[in-house]
Amino acid sequence: MTPITIIGAGLGGLVLARVLHIHGIPAVVYEADVSADARTQGGMLDIHDYNGQLALKAAGLFDEFTKIIHRGGEASRVLDPRGTVLLDQPDDDSGIRPEVLRGDLRRILLDSLPGDTVQWDRKLANVRALGDGRHELTFADGSSVTTSLVVGADGAWSKIRSLLSDAKPEYVGTTFIETYLLDADARHPASARVVGGGALYALAPGRGIVAHRETDGVLHAYVALTKPKDWVANIDFNDANRAKARVAAEFEGWAPELRALITDGETAPVPRMIHALPPGHRWQRVPGVTLLGDAAHLNPPDGEGANFAMLDGAELGKAIAAHPDDLEVALTEFEEAMFIRSADAAAEAARTYAICFNDEHAPRALIALFTGAETILS
Numbered sequence: 608m609t610p611i612t613i614i615g616a617g618l619g620g621l622v623l624a625r626v627l628h629i630h631g632i633p634a635v636v637y638e639a640d641v642s643a644d645a646r647t648q649g650g651m652l653d654i655h656d657y658n659g660q661l662a663l664k665a666a667g668l669f670d671e672f673t674k675i676i677h678r679g680g681e682a683s684r685v686l687d688p689r690g691t692v693l694l695d696q697p698d699d700d701s702g703i704r705p706e707v708l709r710g711d712l713r714r715i716l717l718d719s720l721p722g723d724t725v726q727w728d729r730k731l732a733n734v735r736a737l738g739d740g741r742h743e744l745t746f747a748d749g750s751s752v753t754t755s756l757v758v759g760a761d762g763a764w765s766k767i768r769s770l771l772s773d774a775k776p777e778y779v780g781t782t783f784i785e786t787y788l789l790d791a792d793a794r795h796p797a798s799a800r801v802v803g804g805g806a807l808y809a810l811a812p813g814r815g816i817v818a819h820r821e822t823d824g825v826l827h828a829y830v831a832l833t834k835p836k837d838w839v840a841n842i843d844f845n846d847a848n849r850a851k852a853r854v855a856a857e858f859e860g861w862a863p864e865l866r867a868l869i870t871d872g873e874t875a876p877v878p879r880m881i882h883a884l885p886p887g888h889r890w891q892r893v894p895g896v897t898l899l900g901d902a903a904h905l906n907p908p909d910g911e912g913a914n915f916a917m918l919d920g921a922e923l924g925k926a927i928a929a930h931p932d933d934l935e936v937a938l939t940e941f942e943e944a945m946f947i948r949s950a951d952a953a954a955e956a957a958r959t960y961a962i963c964f965n966d967e968h969a970p971r972a973l974i975a976l977f978t979g980a981e982t983i984l985s
Contacts, residue, residue, distance in 0.1 A: 610634055611927070612744065612754035616643075616725050616769055618709070619900035619916030620760030621716035625666040626722055626924025632931065637693055637746070639730035643717055648710035651806075651819040651828040652913050654702050659914035662921035671715045672707070677822060678877060679960075680706030682805030685970050685977070690801060690809075694974045698805060706805065708821065709913065731766050740895030740934070742770070756934055757896050758923065760916070763882060765902035771890040776882035776905050781833045781964050783817075783879045784854050786872030788826040794870055797828065797864040802826055809865050810963055810970035812923030816868055828868040829879075832857055833964050839878055847875040881907050886953040889946045897938050899923060904949035906956035915952055919945055 611627060613620045616638035627634045640646060654660055654672070663669045681698035717725065730747040737743055737753065746750040759767025763776050791799040800822075801807065807818040818828040832838075832854070844850045854876065855869040869876075884905040897903075900916030923941045930937040958974065966972040 609752045609754045612757045615761035618913050619920040622662050622920030623721050623924050627920050630928035636725045637729040639726040651706045652709050653704040653706050655914050658918040658980045662917035665666040665921035675707050675711040676705040679804040688811050688861040720768045754860045759902040762901045763905050771898050779881050779883050781881045782839050783829040783831050785877040789873050790824045791826045792824045798867045801864045812969050842847040850876050889949040906953050907960035909956040909959040
């Protein structure tokens, strides 16, 4: 029988492993990637003082976190399609939501764990309930383990979720096409200037460009289009130039420095169809298994997903540490609080998504959200 088993070495699963470790409770994390560096880990994350930062404090890693903050990254600006700046908020160094690279954050979590905690290249193939809260996990390499607690931290398409719920993520109607401009200050100065030092939001009804300045002059953009699945499927993203041209055609008349975030992309554009679980997703208590992060409550992106995944991991770890001899009490306590927290987060994520991509007032509705000036919509 293995100790506590965590499926997925994302931020939520690693925070859980770390909190358990500092309480002297062993856990093993099984991850499908062959190594920590097998793929890029995404872009900038704003880590909030009311969830993500609390999780890092519970993990004893807040000081390490402050060393990887991207100074200036809290700046944000909102533009209209012509490139007119409608809102420009500088980084006030308040520490309320500092920006870090996801990969850097994952690294400090990995470095904080004993070297054998994460088992790489262990893709979960099947999970089977054995009764009495025990589960058998079988991996793609043919190996298997039995555990008294399995935690699904395995993201949107979680295999563990099926033990608890029939819910599956549904396409929300918007696809993000991911692009990168490298060494932007030297090679793409107009786009670098328009993005500024932090985040850029250029929005119109049904479409938008959201970009972040990362370290080393990298501009990382998500080009959002509200389109049916078939529209996305009919673009050959293996032909990078044609794909960029097809996406850029949806932004005809937009400022050249904004369209360049699409046309001048230096990596192949990657479509990311946005999915969500039903708002208020929950399940009846099943012995020996639970979920956290996107596996439990997948929402449209609004800057909260990673934060709540880490908070879930920290709260679950603390609950287990408080009730080490009665895991069912710990899981019940964790889930009841998470269900309330995640229902509120789902409602807020839906509102933010609608404001950004489905609102006739875009981008002014986003400015109202940022500033609280609801009268801006009148």
